[in-house]
Amino acid sequence: MSPNRRTPHLHAADEPEVVRTPAVHYVSISGAGAPGTDEFYRKKASVAEVARVLDEGGSDPVVEIQYWYPAGSTPVEIADFYSVNAIPSLQYRVLALVPVSTTTDDLAAARARAASPAETDEVELFALPEQDVVQVMHHGPFADEFETLARLGEFARGLGLHRNGPHHELHLDGFTRETPQHALRTILRDPVA
Structure with a gap:
């Protein structure tokens, strides 16, 4: 279904939907392991800081994360993304939007001005093309995403669609480890075919 x-x-929307998303451009840092670790939060803060420098001190960027499992892992669909394989085996890419005109020289200058990226972090430009996705707005704690993903997966199955790429979470509200999660808004999005 297109x-x-x-x-x-x-x-x-608050109810699952199938839509076409626009092409977008990011600054990104890749990582591995479970979300919520010190390393995860450090990378999240680093991406946000570099994006702020590129935006010349603009507003706090929306931080997005793509997740996938390494080759050889048990295949998963949308509904069971977090419940089949061991969460610490996740691979991820932390992302923040940047203008399409951002060059590698712009990125290098921003990284030099931003204090947080570690020497070992590969900070890079990354782009996603237009793509067909299923998505839904999740409200509240991350631990409750299982129920929301179950609804999204059932919706996709009903249309004969399957996950076709990394799971994508768009965190519309900034958060740290200490942030109360009851009011957080997270777009759960999966490319489909």
Whole structure:
């Protein structure tokens, strides 16, 4: 099923939907392991800081994360993404939007001005093309995403669609380890075919 509408990048309905998302450009840092570790939060803060420098001190960027499992892992669909393989085996890419005109020289200068990226972090530009996705807005704690992903997976199955790429989470509200999660909004998005 091909979606009949395009959606703005940072928008999703409260009910599952299939849409076409626009092409987007990011600054990114890759990582491995479970979300919520010190390393995860450090990389998240680093990406946000580099994006702020590129935006010349603009507003706090929306931090996005793509997740996938390494080759050889048990295949998973949308509904069971977090429940089949060991979470510490996750691979991830932390992302923040940048203008399409951002060059590698711009990125190098921003990284030099930003204090947080570790020497070992590979900070790079990354792009996603337009793509067909299923998505839904999740409200509240990350631990409750299992229920929301179950609804999204059931919706996709009903349309004969399967996950076709990394699971994508768009964290519309900034958060740290200490942030109360009851009011957080997270777009759960999966490319499909």
